Amino acid sequence: MAESIVPLIILTASLAALHKKENTYDILLQGGAEGLKLLGSILPALVVLLCAVHMLRASGAVELLSALLAPVFRFFGIPPETSMLVLIRPISGSAALAVGADLMREYGPDSLVGRTAAVMLGSTETTFYTISVYFGAAGIKKTRYAIPAALFADLVGFTVASWTVKWLF
């Protein structure tokens, strides 16, 4: 069972810390406090972006976009309902979380669309953000083929996510 990895990871990390004579419980609490601080820092973004997502959906823009892109998405075997998520994923992490969470709520976490959205979110990254942070910090001006190669990997991710969800569930 793949899911047994979750308690196993927790146990391994705890035992390894004990072996190094670290204070396991204190470290858990310190890390937890840091996580809550992080969540607090993205909270305003989540509010603004979920507001934006709800506006787009209420206005009918999401349906329109899905209908427009449906032929392309069907060609790759990606559910057209996820079109917003696919478009925003490489640009903004919090926006993608907002769109993905909204899809999971709307269609149900165990539906085909909800699961596909979850797998897409879990197996891709904020491509443009990563490129700008890494290359920006190192003073790289000419990015050569980094953007096309990374976007190709994203496309593979979105496509394979859709296929594996259909295949496994």
Added chain:
Amino acid sequence: MVMSLIWIGIVMISLFCAILTGRVGDLAAAVPQGAQAGITLAVSMAGSICLWTGIGRLMEHSGMTAVLSGLLSPLLHRVFPGTREDPVLSRELSGNICANFLGLGNAATPMGIRAVRQMAGNGSIATDEMCRLIVLNTASIQLIPANVAAVRASLGCASPFDILPAVWITSICSAGLGVTAAWLLGKVWHHG
């Protein structure tokens, strides 16, 4: 700046579509609903995020990342030949990839930046190895996508982690094909 443009674009598109479809009333109602949904989402994820950052901290302090880095180094030497002669680069690169694998984004980024700086020297043109690192990072090979599982759990999903095999298969495919594509592009895309 990009986000400002996205925000303005979304508001404009929403208003335009709502007028066309006659749903301006629905649009207005969506504003407070969406804002509240942001808080609801954050609160429903808070428990999982708190626990997993704690466990992430534990993985760093317990030396799990270091053990994993050691296991990874043979593969690393193949994808990044530059790491064979450069122990500093090797350490930063494997640290970056392992931290990402364990879901420690905050620990991964500084190591990734130091790795790219080390590869860059004084140059300002991306090398083949940098492009491969970017692809590996954006393909997001992650053992446990805790945030997504948190969202699923908050929506009443009975087994929020049942997506794990699908996530692993997807990440391995996108990383493998992405690095292959980068390798092929590196052969035809010369400097400049």
